[in-house]
Amino acid sequence: MITVYSDEHKYHHGSGELFRGSVVPCVENPDRASEILSRIRTIGLGDVRPAHDFGLSPVYRVHTERFIAFLQSAFDQWKSISDNPDALPSAWTSHRPSAEEPQSINGWLGYYSFDAGTPITAGTWRAAKAAADTALTAQAIVREGAPAAFALTRPPGHHASSEQYGGYCFLNNAAIAAEAMLRDGADRVAIIDIDYHHGNGTQAIFYDRSDVLFVSIHADPAQEYPFYHGYAQETGNESGEGFNVNYPLPIGTGWERYREALDDGLRRISTYGPDALVVSLGVDTFDGDPLGKFRLTSDNFTEIGRRISELSTPTLFILEGGYDLESIGLNVTNVLCGFEE
Amino acid sequence: MITVYSDEHKYHHGSGELFRGSVVPCVENPDRASEILSRIRTIGLGDVRPAHDFGLSPVYRVHTERFIAFLQSAFDQWKSISDNPDALPSAWTSHRPSAEEPQSINGWLGYYSFDAGTPITAGTWRAAKAAADTALTAQAIVREGAPAAFALTRPPGHHASSEQYGGYCFLNNAAIAAEAMLRDGADRVAIIDIDYHHGNGTQAIFYDRSDVLFVSIHADPAQEYPFYHGYAQETGNESGEGFNVNYPLPIGTGWERYREALDDGLRRISTYGPDALVVSLGVDTFDGDPLGKFRLTSDNFTEIGRRISELSTPTLFILEGGYDLESIGLNVTNVLCGFEE
Numbered sequence: 001m002i003t004v005y006s007d008e009h010k011y012h013h014g015s016g017e018l019f020r021g022s023v024v025p026c027v028e029n030p031d032r033a034s035e036i037l038s039r040i041r042t043i044g045l046g047d048v049r050p051a052h053d054f055g056l057s058p059v060y061r062v063h064t065e066r067f068i069a070f071l072q073s074a075f076d077q078w079k080s081i082s083d084n085p086d087a088l089p090s091a092w093t094s095h096r097p098s099a100e101e102p103q104s105i106n107g108w109l110g111y112y113s114f115d116a117g118t119p120i121t122a123g124t125w126r127a128a129k130a131a132a133d134t135a136l137t138a139q140a141i142v143r144e145g146a147p148a149a150f151a152l153t154r155p156p157g158h159h160a161s162s163e164q165y166g167g168y169c170f171l172n173n174a175a176i177a178a179e180a181m182l183r184d185g186a187d188r189v190a191i192i193d194i195d196y197h198h199g200n201g202t203q204a205i206f207y208d209r210s211d212v213l214f215v216s217i218h219a220d221p222a223q224e225y226p227f228y229h230g231y232a233q234e235t236g237n238e239s240g241e242g243f244n245v246n247y248p249l250p251i252g253t254g255w256e257r258y259r260e261a262l263d264d265g266l267r268r269i270s271t272y273g274p275d276a277l278v279v280s281l282g283v284d285t286f287d288g289d290p291l292g293k294f295r296l297t298s299d300n301f302t303e304i305g306r307r308i309s310e311l312s313t314p315t316l317f318i319l320e321g322g323y324d325l326e327s328i329g330l331n332v333t334n335v336l337c338g339f340e341e
Numbered sequence: 342m343i344t345v346y347s348d349e350h351k352y353h354h355g356s357g358e359l360f361r362g363s364v365v366p367c368v369e370n371p372d373r374a375s376e377i378l379s380r381i382r383t384i385g386l387g388d389v390r391p392a393h394d395f396g397l398s399p400v401y402r403v404h405t406e407r408f409i410a411f412l413q414s415a416f417d418q419w420k421s422i423s424d425n426p427d428a429l430p431s432a433w434t435s436h437r438p439s440a441e442e443p444q445s446i447n448g449w450l451g452y453y454s455f456d457a458g459t460p461i462t463a464g465t466w467r468a469a470k471a472a473a474d475t476a477l478t479a480q481a482i483v484r485e486g487a488p489a490a491f492a493l494t495r496p497p498g499h500h501a502s503s504e505q506y507g508g509y510c511f512l513n514n515a516a517i518a519a520e521a522m523l524r525d526g527a528d529r530v531a532i533i534d535i536d537y538h539h540g541n542g543t544q545a546i547f548y549d550r551s552d553v554l555f556v557s558i559h560a561d562p563a564q565e566y567p568f569y570h571g572y573a574q575e576t577g578n579e580s581g582e583g584f585n586v587n588y589p590l591p592i593g594t595g596w597e598r599y600r601e602a603l604d605d606g607l608r609r610i611s612t613y614g615p616d617a618l619v620v621s622l623g624v625d626t627f628d629g630d631p632l633g634k635f636r637l638t639s640d641n642f643t644e645i646g647r648r649i650s651e652l653s654t655p656t657l658f659i660l661e662g663g664y665d666l667e668s669i670g671l672n673v674t675n676v677l678c679g680f681e682e
Binding site: 166 | 358359423425432443445447456568
């Protein structure tokens with residue numbers, strides 16, 4: 001399987017996130033991508049190709065212009081009020097989008113975000129744009145006929161909505177790639193999100209639409225981040241009704257229960273009959289991940305890849321979360337190798 | 342003038358707030374109240390009386406039961422996940438109240454708050470309840486015939502709405518006192534908020550109603566906290582239309598411009614003809630306040646008190662912000678003495 005990778009991700013390296021009342025070192029860091037890349041090379045998964053620059057047009061199909069302008073300029077404004085290398089929001093509104101868009105950086109940060117764990121640093125925009133390009137480059141490889149490709153994206157994307165960042169995510173790489181698939185001729189695209197955390201951004205982006213089916217298997221938001229979305233009763237809106245499928249699972253979920261949700265989700269996708277599939281690939285469902293409380297083993301990831309391959313649909317894997325540096329390379333490549341078996 | 346004061350405020354003493362990307366020592370701390378109390382005694386302003394316990398009924402007229410249950414139990418839940426003495430939210434939703442109420446403490450904190458600068462500590466509920474009782478005790482003194490009284494409340498209240506805390510505020514002492522005035526027979530109550538920061542909580546509580554006129558003079562929210570409310574075009578809703586009056590003023594505002602807004606606001610109140618007046622008394626408009634960028638002098642505060650007294654309405658002063666410990670006692674008592682001149 002071809003991997004697309006850009007070194008530019010290293011420009012996003014936050015120093016701190018607010019966690020349980022303290023600012024602690026960022027758990028989403030460049031070593032994650034390095035570990036996966038190293039494993040890909042060690043096992044000889046396939047070519048590793050650079051990302052091309054696709055400009056901003058495909059990004060604007062998912063995100064608003066004012067949100068992109070914010071991401072591009074937020075850190076410069078932050079520098080005028082703080083020497084801190086990380087811009088974090090400290091106040092927010094529960095009345096978006098009806099609330100006024102503020103003009104000051106602290107108001108701006110809270111307006112466009114939904115957590116205080118996602119620092120904007122000097123290089124964040126550059127890295128986020130490169131991640132979107134990485135996803136788009138891999139999408140082009142699938143479009144040109146490859147059965148699958150892997151976008152080794154960092155920062156991740158599935159929590160970002162059209163106008164809000166958070167959960168370590170700025171641009172929604174999976175949504176941008178899905179839109180590119182539609183533009184390239186697909187009538188229906190399915191996204192399956194297997195990150196431990198609900199893909200609230202992806203859900204929000206496609207919630208009113210039937211041309212993208214979103215299926216997410218994740219920890220119950222009543223207990224786990226992102227807390228406010230990801231419930232089973234969230235099934236879509238208007239013409240999107242029935243095209244959003246959430247499988248919230250309890251803390252402690254192991255393979256058996258997970259497999260049931262996965263198989264059910266894959267059946268839903270099979271019935272939908274998509275022309276292409278995007279996999280939001282998080283491996284923080286691993287037993288031992290510092291941010292996850294599921295109990296999947298490394299072998300389970302191979303099995304996940306195998307089951308996804310049974311859809312026999314052109315498939316684009318896009319990296320989301322996974323924070324255990326010792327296992328992340330193994331678990332990600334197990335999914336990819338399982339798919340290719 | 343009689344002051345009502347309770348030592349219980351000392352139970353709320355947060356250690357840190359998120360400010361410009363770092364957790365820094367809380368600027369809202371018990372020394373604020375001590376300084377004011379000391380000044381009141383030094384100048385012999387009048388009796389200092391203890392607060393009575395009014396139970397929860399008057400609190401429930403402003404805040405929802407589930408919000409009070411949250412404030413009462415949040416810290417106990419926090420203890421189960423963290424040794425940090427301050428509970429701070431780190432994620433939030435822009436979809437209240439339609440979002441699901443989460444069941445985990447981190448989700449809960451974000452659901453009921455709008456900033457990460459307002460720690461909930463072991464003693465926060467106790468102090469917040471005592472502050473409401475302090476306001477209600479002072480309200481009873483005015484009801485019984487005193488021309489005015491001063492509630493030396495801490496934590497402050499004007500940012501708290503029926504279901505959200507933030508801006509160092511948990512229970513809206515001014516709103517609770519205004520409701521008590523209505524219950525005691527007032528047909529119309531006016532609230533004038535002269536804190537540097539917009540009283541977004543008080544505005545939200547009375548936004549649809551005509552029996553409480555809310556007038557606020559504050560820094561432009563486009564530039565200053567609370568960022569998302571406090572604009573001039575926010576004039577009330579439904580039967581409250583026309584009964585919400587905001588005077589956002591630019592950074593650097595001095596006495597002349599401030600006085601114009603004050604006089605205009607007092608004219609609006611005079612026309613309204615309230616049976617009683619609540620003053621949300623912040624002195625962070627002082628030139629030198631660490632959180633404010635207006636340029637009022639200590640003499641200006643005397644003049645503010647004098648002008649408010651010209652309404653010849655029973656008046657309840659309730660403490661809100663003001664963070665310069667050297668001047669806070671002088672500036673607060675200047676308002677009160679100006680009123681009594």
